[in-house]
Amino acid sequence: MRLINSIIGLVILFSCTKKDNYSSIKLIGHAGMGLAMPNSMYHDNSKEAIEYALKMKGCDGVEVDVQFSKDGDLWLYHDPNLNSETNSSGCISELNSLELSSVKYKSFHNEKLVKLKDLDSNLLSGKTLYLDVRKVDFCTNTEISTQELVDALNGISFLRNSEINVVVVSNNLPFLNLVNIAGYRVALEINDGFDFFSIQPSNLFIKELIVKNKNITSEQILTYQSAGISVTIFEMRSASGIRKALKKNPDSIITDDLREAIIEIY
Amino acid sequence: MLVKNVLKWNHKFSIGIILSFNFCHSTFLSQKKLENQPNNYFHHSVFFNQSFQKFDNFSMLSYCITKNTLFFTPSLGVGVNRTFYQQRFFPQLQIGIGYKLIDLNNITISPEINTVFSSFLTIERHYFSSLQAGYLFQYGNKIFLVHRLNAGILNERFKNTFAKMASANSINWQFSLGIGYAIN
Numbered sequence: 001m002r003l004i005n006s007i008i009g010l011v012i013l014f015s016c017t018k019k020d021n022y023s024s025i026k027l028i029g030h031a032g033m034g035l036a037m038p039n040s041m042y043h044d045n046s047k048e049a050i051e052y053a054l055k056m057k058g059c060d061g062v063e064v065d066v067q068f069s070k071d072g073d074l075w076l077y078h079d080p081n082l083n084s085e086t087n088s089s090g091c092i093s094e095l096n097s098l099e100l101s102s103v104k105y106k107s108f109h110n111e112k113l114v115k116l117k118d119l120d121s122n123l124l125s126g127k128t129l130y131l132d133v134r135k136v137d138f139c140t141n142t143e144i145s146t147q148e149l150v151d152a153l154n155g156i157s158f159l160r161n162s163e164i165n166v167v168v169v170s171n172n173l174p175f176l177n178l179v180n181i182a183g184y185r186v187a188l189e190i191n192d193g194f195d196f197f198s199i200q201p202s203n204l205f206i207k208e209l210i211v212k213n214k215n216i217t218s219e220q221i222l223t224y225q226s227a228g229i230s231v232t233i234f235e236m237r238s239a240s241g242i243r244k245a246l247k248k249n250p251d252s253i254i255t256d257d258l259r260e261a262i263i264e265i266y
Numbered sequence: 267m268l269v270k271n272v273l274k275w276n277h278k279f280s281i282g283i284i285l286s287f288n289f290c291h292s293t294f295l296s297q298k299k300l301e302n303q304p305n306n307y308f309h310h311s312v313f314f315n316q317s318f319q320k321f322d323n324f325s326m327l328s329y330c331i332t333k334n335t336l337f338f339t340p341s342l343g344v345g346v347n348r349t350f351y352q353q354r355f356f357p358q359l360q361i362g363i364g365y366k367l368i369d370l371n372n373i374t375i376s377p378e379i380n381t382v383f384s385s386f387l388t389i390e391r392h393y394f395s396s397l398q399a400g401y402l403f404q405y406g407n408k409i410f411l412v413h414r415l416n417a418g419i420l421n422e423r424f425k426n427t428f429a430k431m432a433s434a435n436s437i438n439w440q441f442s443l444g445i446g447y448a449i450n
Binding site: 038039041042048052054055056057058108109239240259260262263264266 | 320321347348351352354386387388389390392422424425426427428432434435436437
C-alpha cells in the first residue's frame with residue numbers, strides 16, 4: 001500500500017512542474033489537425049479536420065493547402081497527385097469541380113475533398129486562415145496565372161470578412177506583391193533566417209515571414225520582430241519540437257500536433 | 267444531418283463500450299465449473315508492460331486473474347510523454363478479457379478484448395474510450411514475458427469552443443511488451 005501511494009505521489013509530483021508562459025504565441029493547426037499525423041482524427045485538409053481543429057480551445061487558426069482546379073475553383077489538397085491519398089488519379093488542375101466533388105480520401109472516414117469556399121466561415125470568425133497557394137501546376141509544371149488566382153480568391157466572400165484574418169502564403173515574391181495589391185495580407189515563405197535580409201530592401205510590403213523551425217534561430221526571429229516583421233515557424237511534430245519552437249518566441253507556430261501544442265502553451 | 271448521424275453513432279459506440287465492459291465482468295464470473303478440474307481456483311499474476319499507442323507510450327501495470335481458460339486483466343497506467351515530459355497527467359484504465367486458445371507448458375496465446383479509457387487536460391479535458399481486440403502472448407511460467415497486440419475503434423470527446431461536446435472516431439492500436447510474475 002505504501003509502495004502504491006509512493007508511486008502515485010511521484011507521478012503527481014512530476015505532473016505538477018511549473019511551465020513557461022507562451023500564451024501570446026498564436027497556435028495554428030497545420031492542414032487542420034496536422035499533416036499526415038497518426039493521432040489526427042481526420043485526414044489533413046478535409047473539412048472535418050479543419051472544423052475539429054477550429055472547435056478546439058486554444059487553436060487560433062488553421063493553415064490549408066490550396067490548389068486550382070480545371071474550372072477555376074480553389075480546392076484544399078496537399079500532395080501533387082491525387083492517387084497518393086485519394087481514390088482518384090492525376091492532378092487537381094486536370095479535373096473540374098464536378099469530378100473533384102466525388103473524390104474521397106483513402107482514410108478511415110473517407111472524407112471528401114473540400115472547396116475553400118465551402119469552409120464554415122462562422123468557425124473562422126476571430127481566427128487566422130493561412131492559405132498556402134500552389135502556384136505551379138504539378139502535372140504540366142507550368143505556373144498558374146496570378147490574376148486567375150486573385151480572381152478565384154475574390155470570388156470567395158468570407159475571405160473579405162474583416163473578422164477573419166486571411167493570410168496568403170507563398171515563396172513567390174511577385175505573386176505575393178500582386179495579391180497584396182489586391183488587398184490580402186501576405187506572408188513570404190523563406191528557406192532560412194538569412195534569406196529575407198538579402199532581399200528585404202525592395203520588398204517592404206512583406207510584414208510576415210514563414211520559415212521551418214530548424215532553419216531559424218531565436219536571435220534571427222528577434223531581429224525580424226524588431227524590424228516590425230512577424231515570424232511564423234512550422235514543421236514541429238513532437239512535444240520536444242514544439243517546445244523548442246516556442247522557446248524561440250515567434251509570433252505564431254504552425255503545428256502538426258494541436259493537442260500537444262495546446263498543452264505546451266497553456 | 268451529418269452531426270446528428272455522428273452523434274447517433276457515438277451514442278451507440280458509448281453504449282457498446284459499456285456493454286463490452288459488463289461482458290468482460292459477467293462472462294468471466296459466470297464460468298461453469300469443469301467436471302474433472304483438479305485445481306479449479308483463481309490463478310493470479312501481475313505484469314508490467316510498456317504499451318505503444320496512438321497518443322502516447324504508456325507504462326502499464328496489469329493484474330491478471332485466470333480461472334480455467336478465461337482470464338480477466340484490469341490494467342492501470344500513465345502516458346509517459348504527457349505525464350513526465352509535458353507535466354500533464356495522462357492516466358489510462360484498461361479492462362480486458364481473454365481466452366487461452368493455446369496453452370502449452372511455457373507458451374500461451376490468447377485472443378482478447380480490451381476496453382480502454384484515458385483522459386488528459388489541454389484547456390478542456392479530452393476523454394478517450396476505445397474498444398479493441400487482439401491477442402496476448404505469454405512465454406514462461408513463474409516469471410514470464412508478455413506481448414500484446416490490439417487494434418480497434420477509438421472515440422475522442424471534448425468540450426468545444428461552443429461549450430458543446432465535440433466527438434470523433436478513429437482507429438486505435440496498441441503494441442506492448444512486458445514482464446510478469448505469477449503469484450500462484
